[in-house]
Amino acid sequence: MILILRIVIGVIYCFLVCIFGTVYCLFSPRNPHHVATFAHLFGRMSTLLGLKVEIRRPPGIANNGNCIYITNHQNNYDMVTVANILQPGTVTVGKKSLLWVPFFGLLYWLSGNLLIDRYNPTKARSTIELLIEQCKKRDISILMFPEGTRSRGRGLMPFKTGAFYAAITAGVPIIPICVSSTTNGKIDLNRWNNGHAIVEMLAPIDTSTYDKQTVRELAAYCHALMVAKIAQLDTEATQQLGSRNNTSSDSI
Numbered sequence: 001m002i003l004i005l006r007i008v009i010g011v012i013y014c015f016l017v018c019i020f021g022t023v024y025c026l027f028s029p030r031n032p033h034h035v036a037t038f039a040h041l042f043g044r045m046s047t048l049l050g051l052k053v054e055i056r057r058p059p060g061i062a063n064n065g066n067c068i069y070i071t072n073h074q075n076n077y078d079m080v081t082v083a084n085i086l087q088p089g090t091v092t093v094g095k096k097s098l099l100w101v102p103f104f105g106l107l108y109w110l111s112g113n114l115l116i117d118r119y120n121p122t123k124a125r126s127t128i129e130l131l132i133e134q135c136k137k138r139d140i141s142i143l144m145f146p147e148g149t150r151s152r153g154r155g156l157m158p159f160k161t162g163a164f165y166a167a168i169t170a171g172v173p174i175i176p177i178c179v180s181s182t183t184n185g186k187i188d189l190n191r192w193n194n195g196h197a198i199v200e201m202l203a204p205i206d207t208s209t210y211d212k213q214t215v216r217e218l219a220a221y222c223h224a225l226m227v228a229k230i231a232q233l234d235t236e237a238t239q240q241l242g243s244r245n246n247t248s249s250d251s252i
Contacts, residue, residue, distance in 0.1 A: 003189045006048055013048070017041050018103035025110040032140045034111035036088045043084035049077075050192050051182075054240075055085050056200040064175065064204055066135050068167040070222060071177035072156055072230060073145035077187060081179050082143075085199045090141040093131070114142075128162050135170035142166070143177075146219070153183035156227050159219045164207075168215060173204035176226050180233035196240035198233045 021038045025031070046053045069090065071082050086092075096115045099105040109115060114134075116127040131142055146164070147157040167174045180198045187194045202225070210218045 002192065006189050009048060010045060013045065014042070015103060018107045021107045022103070022110060025107065029110050030112045032089055032091045032112040032138070035091050035113055036086045038107065038111055039083040039086040039092075042079050043081075046080040046084070046197075049080060049187060049189070050194040051077075051080065051187060052196050052240075053081055053084050054196065054198045056198065057085070058201060058203050061087070061201070064141075064173070066139065066170075067141045067173045067175050067204060068135070068163050068170075069141060069143040069175050069177055069201075070146050070159075070163050070226075071143065072179055072226060073147050073150050074179065074181070074183050075150050075152060077182045078179070081182060081197050081199050082177065085177060085201060086143065087141065089139060090143055091134075092143045093127070093145075128166050131166045132170045135166070135172055141172075146222075151183070153181075156223065156230060159223050161215050161219050164210075164215045164218045164222070165212065167207045168210050168212065168218070171208065173206055174218070174222060175204050176202045176222055176229070178202065178226050178229040178233055180230065180237040196237045198237050198240075200229065200233060202229065 017038065021034075021041075025034050028034070043053070064087075069087075071078075091112050091114055093114045093116055094108065096117045098108050099115060101108075114127065114131065134140055135142065144163040144166075146159040146162070148160045149157065151157050164174065178200050180196075182197055205218075205222065205225075207218065
C-alpha cells in the first residue's frame with residue numbers, strides 16, 4: 001500500500017514539475033541557471049521516500065568559480081540525493097537517450113543540460129570539447145558521472161577520463177561529491193523510514209599540475225579519495241539510522 005501511494009504521488013509530482021518547468025524554460029531556453037532550480041524541486045521527493053538527506057558543503061563554496069563536479073552514480077535515487085546539492089549555474093551531462101524519457105527528457109534538455117552519445121566515440125569527444133568551450137566562455141560549472149553508468153550496488157566503478165581531461169584542458173578544478181550508499185535494500189518503497197543519506201562536497205582539487213599525459217593519474221587519485229569518503233559516509237549513515245531507531249524505541 002505504501003509503495004502504491006508513493007508511486008502515485010511521485011508520478012503526479014514529477015509530471016507537474018516537468019510540465020511547469022518546460023513552459024517556464026520556454027521563456028529563456030537552455031539557460032544553465034534553470035538546472036539547479038528544477039534539480040532542487042526533484043530533490044524534495046526525498047521526503048516522499050522517507051529518506052532524510054543531509055547536505056554537507058565545504059566553507060567558501062561561493063568562491064569556487066567555474067569547476068567540474070564529479071559524483072558517484074548509483075541508481076535512480078540520485079535524482080533525490082545529488083540533486084539537492086547542485087549549485088546554481090551548474091549543468092549536468094547525461095546520455096542522449098534521456099531525451100526520449102516522456103516529459104522529463106524535454107525539461108532536461110530545455111533547462112540547459114548537455115547530452116552525450118557515449119556509444120559514438122567521435123560525438124562523445126565533440127561533446128567533451130563543447131564542455132571545455134562552455135567552461136571557458138560562460139560562467140558555468142559542469143557535473144559529470146565519471147563512472148559512465150549506474151553502479152547498482154557494485155561499489156564505485158572505474159572512472160572514464162572525459163571529466164578529468166575537460167578539467168585539465170579548461171584549467172578548472174575538480175570537485176568530488178560523494179553520496180552514501182542507497183543500494184542493496186537501503187531504500188524500500190514499502191517502508192516508511194528509509195534512513196539517512198549523506199551527500200558531501202569535498203574541497204576543490206587543483207588540476208594545474210596535471211596534463212594530458214597524467215590525466216589517468218588524476219582520475220585514479222580522485223577515485224581513491226572518493227572510495228574512502230563513501231566508506232566513511234556509509235558508516236555515519238548507518239550510525240545515524242541506529243540512533244534514530246533507538247530514539248524511537250525509547251519514546252515508545
